[in-house]
Amino acid sequence: MNQARTHTPRVFSGVQPSGQLTLGNYLGAIRRFVELQDGAMETIYCVVDLHAITVWQDPAALTDATRQVTAAFLACGLDPKRSILFNQSQVPAHSELAWIFNCVVRLGWLTRMTQFKEKAGKNRENSSAGLYIYPALMAADILAYRATHVPVGEDQKQHLELARDIAAKFNNDFDAPDFFPLPEPLIGGPAPRVMSLRDGSKKMSKSDPSDLSRINLTDDADTIANKIRKARTDPEPLPETVEGLEGRPEAANLVGIYAALAGTSAEAVVAEFAGQGFGVFKPALAELAVSHLTPISAEIRRLMADPAEIDRVLGDGAERAAALAEPILAETYARVGLLRSRG
Ligand code: AQP
Numbered sequence: 207m208n209q210a211r212t213h214t215p216r217v218f219s220g221v222q223p224s225g226q227l228t229l230g231n232y233l234g235a236i237r238r239f240v241e242l243q244d245g246a247m248e249t250i251y252c253v254v255d256l257h258a259i260t261v262w263q264d265p266a267a268l269t270d271a272t273r274q275v276t277a278a279f280l281a282c283g284l285d286p287k288r289s290i291l292f293n294q295s296q297v298p299a300h301s302e303l304a305w306i307f308n309c310v311v312r313l314g315w316l317t318r319m320t321q322f323k324e325k326a327g328k329n330r331e332n333s334s335a336g337l338y339i340y341p342a343l344m345a346a347d348i349l350a351y352r353a354t355h356v357p358v359g360e361d362q363k364q365h366l367e368l369a370r371d372i373a374a375k376f377n378n379d380f381d382a383p384d385f386f387p388l389p390e391p392l393i394g395g396p397a398p399r400v401m402s403l404r405d406g407s408k409k410m411s412k413s414d415p416s417d418l419s420r421i422n423l424t425d426d427a428d429t430i431a432n433k434i435r436k437a438r439t440d441p442e443p444l445p446e447t448v449e450g451l452e453g454r455p456e457a458a459n460l461v462g463i464y465a466a467l468a469g470t471s472a473e474a475v476v477a478e479f480a481g482q483g484f485g486v487f488k489p490a491l492a493e494l495a496v497s498h499l500t501p502i503s504a505e506i507r508r509l510m511a512d513p514a515e516i517d518r519v520l521g522d523g524a525e526r527a528a529a530l531a532e533p534i535l536a537e538t539y540a541r542v543g544l545l546r547s548r549g
Contacts, residue, residue, distance in 0.1 A: 218353030223271035230410035234359030281505035292523030396466035406455025
C-alpha cells in the first residue's frame with residue numbers, strides 16, 4: 207500500500223546563460239527570486255547551461271555567460287548562504303532524471319509547445335532534438351528536488367503545465383501517488399511579460415538579434431537612455447486611464463516597465479503622465495531605469511573581475527544541490543526498476 211506523502215515547500219527556478227540578462231528576465235523572474243529568498247521556503251536557483259545548448263552556443267561565450275548570469279544573480283540580491291546557486295551541468299541528476307522523463311512524456315504533448323514552434327520557426331527539421339525535448343529537462347530540473355513552487359515569467363507557463371503532466375503521469379504509471387509533487391507556477395512578479403522595445407507583440411528576449419530590442423542588465427546609462435529613446439511608440443499622448451492603452455502594445459509595455467521599476471501600478475503611471483507625449487515620458491523612464499540598473503551593472507562588473515570566486519560559489523552550490531537530488535534520483539530509479547548495485 208502506497209502512503210501519500212507531503213512535500214516540503216521548496217522553490218526552484220532557472221535562467222539560461224544564452225546571452226546577457228535582460229530587463230525582462232529581471233522584472234519577470236529574478237526580482238521574484240530575491241523576494242522568495244526572504245520567505246519561509248527553501249530556494250534553489252540554477253543557471254541552466256544544458257538548456258542553453260539546445261541552440262548553438264559558442265563554447266567560450268557559454269562559459270562566460272554562465273559566470274555573467276551568476277554575477278547578475280548575486281548583484282540582484284541572491285545570497286549563496288540563503289539560496290542554493292549553481293549551474294545545471296555540474297549536477298548530473300538533472301540529465302539522468304530527464305532521460306526517464308523523456309520516456310514518460312508523450313510526443314503529442316511536446317508538439318503542442320509554442321516555444322518550440324517559435325524558436326524552431328521555419329527551420330524545424332534542422333532544429334536540435336534537445337530543443338524539442340527541452341520541457342522534459344525542465345521538468346527534471348524541478349522534480350529532481352521535488353520542488354513545489356516555480357517562479358517564472360508568463361512565457362514559461364506552458365512548460366510548467368507540462369512538468370505537472372509529466373509528474374502526474376509518472377506517479378500514475380508507477381503506482382506512486384504523490385511521488386513527485388505537481389509544481390505550482392508563481393507568475394505575477396512586477397512585470398510577468400516585458401515586451402521587445404522594437405515590437406510590442408514579441409517578448410523581450412536575450413537572444414533577439416536586435417540589441418535595441420532589449421535592455422541588458424550590463425548596459426551603461428547612455429545605452430539605456432538611447433534604447434529607450436529609440437523604442438517604438440505611437441504618435442498619441444498617454445491616455446487618462448489604463449483602458450486607453452488597449453490596442454497600443456508598445457505604449458502599454460513602456461508604462462508597464464515604468465510601473466514595475468517604480469514599484470507602483472500602471473494606473474498610477476497613466477494618472478501621472480496623462481496627456482503627455484513620449485517626448486516627456488521616455489526621458490522620465492530612462493532616468494528611472496538608469497537609477498535602478500546602474501548599481502546592478504556596476505556590481506556585475508565588480509564580481510566578473512574575480513571569476514574564481516564565481517566558480518567557487520557555483521561549485522559549492524552544486525555540491526549542496528547534488529546532495530538533495532541524489533536520494534530522490536535513487537528512489538526514482540528504484541521505482542522504475544533500474545538496478546543499481548554499486549555502493
Ligand atoms: N520578456 C520577459 N518578460 C518577463 N519574464 C521573462 N523571462 C524571460 N523573458 C521575459 C523569464 O525569465 C526567466 C529566465 O528565462 P530563460 O533564460 O530561462 O529563458 P527564456 O524564457 O527563453 O528567456 P529569454 O530571455 O527569451 O532567453 P532566450 O532568448 O535565450 O530564449 C524565465 O522565468 C522567463 O519566464
